[in-house]
Amino acid sequence: MSSDPWGRVDETGTVYVRTADGEKVVGSWQAGSPEEALAYFERKYEGLVVEIGLLEKRVRTTDLSAKDAQAAIDHLREQVDAHHAVGDLDALRKRLDKLVATVDARREERKAQRARQSDEARKAKEDLVAEAEQLAQSDQWRAAGERLRALVDTWKGLPRLDRKSDDELWHRFSHARSAFSKRRKAHFAQLDAQREEARRVKERLVAEAEALSGSTDWGPTAARYRELMAEWKAAGRAQREHEDDLWNRFRGAQDVFFAARSSVFAERDAEQSENLKLKEELAEEAEKLLPITDLKTARAAFRSINERWEAIGHVPRDARPRVEGRMHTVERAIQEAEEAEWRRTNPEARARAEGLTGQLQAAVDKLRAQIDQARAQGNNAKADKLQRELEGRQALLEQALKGLQEFGG
Template sequence: MTTDPWGRVDDDGTVYVRTSEGERVVGSWQAGAPDEALAFFRRKYDALVTEVELLEKRLRSTDLSASAAMAAIDKLRTAVTDAHAVGDLDALSRRLDALSGRAEERKVEQKQAQEQARGQAREIKERIVAEAERVAVETTHWKTGGERMLQLIEEWKKAPRADRPTEQALWKRMSAARNSFSKRRKAYFANLDQEREAVRADKERIVVEAEELAHSTDWGPTARAYRDLMQRWKNSGRADRASEDKLWARFKAAQDTFFDARNATFAERDAELRVNADAKERILAEAKAEISGIDDPRRARARLREYQEAWEEAGDLPRDVRDQLEGAFRQIEDGVRRAEDAEWERSSPEARARAKDTVDQLSQAISSLEAKLEKARAGGDTRRIKEHEAALEARRAWLVEAEKALSEMS
């Protein structure tokens, strides 16, 4: 008789396995040595061990459902109980018991996860419904509102499902919001034709006024009248597309007729004023050259007056160079004014007094810092020494500039 810790082979070739409930027959062996029989039935046991290990790994590292795990455990338990194998079958049963406990835990976890998922689904769909209700009540941009409502319907379809009563209640609200939006949109477009007809009539009146002004030669007031008519056009709203295009074509034709005639008149006038531009360019060049070389602001002002009189006598300028030349002459005037301001500031007693006060304050601050620096050096206070030296350096530089400014005012 051949044995091992978990089984034996009897002399007649019968193979037994030992369990906590005693020995039981697992097969017979007539084809070879008893050791070969035990090895054969141990391999069957090893195969069971492999299946148990694989199930343990799946339960540990995958999202295997509790129901699938329990079914696999029951199947393995039957296989272990009826196994024609030699090995520690009781240990396998205990491992299956442990797996059953883990599967029960997973069942609880999966139930909690399912409840949590339904709660999240409810929150998602409540948000979708709330947005649909807001669109139904607040939106007046019908195209974007309709597109948004369709998007919300698609979001609803793709969202996870909550419990049935919640789904039904929320869908009822969703349908009501969609119907409410559709009714508001239909009512709006039902009134739109009437409003567009009122706009068309208003723009017809604007066009008639524009056409009456098309041949006016009262350039300034008529140009302002056209600007007012354009503003009325913009403020009146929109008629239907066909009427809008026809009326705008008439309005623009009248406006172009007037402004083309005005531009032609102004172009002829500008040509006549070209001689004035030539004269003012000469005045500008002479003024720049002479006034920039005068150091005395009073003499510069007196000479500037003569150039200003000549500038006025030269007459109006063409529109295309008016801003350029007038701006250049104003720069000369501004330069003289700045020179006068600087001279007044330099000679002002108040300015000299302020400059003197600045010098005195800086001198006092330097004396105080020098005393503090000596005290810090005597005490070996490195941090204070650096602070006082930096402050002294800055204030001495400021004093040099202040004394220079005061000297220039003397």
């Protein structure tokens, strides 16, 4: 009889393996010595060890499915339970049990991963639907249309959900796209109608502009052309193929009229240029009165200059503000001198100014005394409040004193 720590061979050639549940028959060996029998069944055990090791590695390092892993485990367990090998079979069972636990954990992990992926896909699709529904109300037709097309591509790249959820979300997504398409189609249909109406309006404006182009009623016709231009702008744009042609005709009619008017006005401008020279000479004569030193003499001289000014006709429109401004500057200086003289010689105004100054000075003195008293009593809050009031009264007093100085006092 031959034996090792995990098995033995009896005198009949029967091979046994030792397990936690006692000895189990492995098989019968008649072809050789007992040592050869043990060695044969030990090799079968080593083969099981290798297969289990390979399966452990596959489970650990590859994406072997839980179903395939469990089938491989069951196959190996059948071989271990058949007791056709000599070795620590209980250790192999423990390794297989541990492998089952690993596969079960992997199955739960993948189940949780699929659930997370499903939740992420659901959230992503819900976000796409929400954005699509918001875009459905947009008036940015081009940008919103391009974004909706991009959302469709994004949707196609996401995993499917359960059929009911996926169909419901797709229905909302598709409805939002359809709603946007309907609004865009209605918008451009309305735009086409507006452009056709603009074309009709502008054709009427062109006809009137061309009819007015030969008018010599310069003022009213120019005013009417301004009104026509305002109506043109308010009409909106016509179709592109009509807009430029209509505008060229409209602008051409105006150019004919305004060119004729400019020719007539050029003759008038020659006369007005001569008037401008005369008025510039008068403005220069008036400016020599500055600064005002003798109000009575200056007033009489300016009255004479102004009478000659009024006798001269119109000057060119673009020069009018400049030359008239020079005269107005002298006139304002005379008026200011008159006002200053009146203030200096007005006893009632001086009395009012002196009275106001006296009242303000009394109020300032009173506030200063109150502040000193509050500080002495330790009431700093009251003193600070009175100080702010004092600053306001002092500012008023300074203004009143400046006004009083104008009377020479």
